[in-house]
Amino acid sequence: MGVVFGGMAASLDGYIQSENGDLSWLNDAMAKDEDYGFEATMRRTGAYVMGANTYREVAGMGGTGSAVPTYVVTHDGTLATKGNTQLFSGDLRDLVARIRSSVPEDRDICVYGGGRLVTEFIELDLLNELTVSIVPVVLGAGVPFFGRISSLRRPELIECRPFPSGIVLLTYKLRRPAG
Numbered sequence: 001m002g003v004v005f006g007g008m009a010a011s012l013d014g015y016i017q018s019e020n021g022d023l024s025w026l027n028d029a030m031a032k033d034e035d036y037g038f039e040a041t042m043r044r045t046g047a048y049v050m051g052a053n054t055y056r057e058v059a060g061m062g063g064t065g066s067a068v069p070t071y072v073v074t075h076d077g078t079l080a081t082k083g084n085t086q087l088f089s090g091d092l093r094d095l096v097a098r099i100r101s102s103v104p105e106d107r108d109i110c111v112y113g114g115g116r117l118v119t120e121f122i123e124l125d126l127l128n129e130l131t132v133s134i135v136p137v138v139l140g141a142g143v144p145f146f147g148r149i150s151s152l153r154r155p156e157l158i159e160c161r162p163f164p165s166g167i168v169l170l171t172y173k174l175r176r177p178a179g
Contacts, residue, residue, distance in 0.1 A: 051114040054117075129173055
C-alpha cells in the first residue's frame, strides 16, 4: 500500500504565501541547478491531491497537463481543469481509498498544498510523511502553513537536506497522536 505524503514550501517564519498573494519570494529563492526533491517526488507519485487555490496557481504556470492523475479538492464544480484532472468534493478518507484502489501499489499519493488541505490530511491521520521546504526569507505576515491542529503531534525527522541556496528540506514521518 502506497504512502500518503505531502510537501510544501514555507518562509522561515512559517508562511506559504505573502499577505498580498505574491509568490515571487519563493521563485526568487530557488537556484536553477538545485532539484529540491522534485525528480524523486515525480518518480514515486501515482496521484496528486491539491486544493483549488494551489491547482489554479500551478495551472497558471502551465502545469497540470501530466499523465499522473490529479484530484482537486474543491466545492467549485465549475473549476476548469485540463489533462488527467478530476474535481473532488467529499470525505478525504473516501478520496484516499479511491486513489489507492486505482494506482499501482508501488506508487504513492502526493498531497501538494495548500495549507488547509495538508492540515485536514493531518487531522484525519491520512498523511504518513510531510516534507517542508524552508525558504530563507521572512515575510512577517501572510497565509500560515498550518491551520488549527486539534492535538499535539510529534513528527519524527527522517531527513534534513540543506542546499547552497539556503533552502532546507525537512522530511518527517507523521505518527498518530497518543490517546
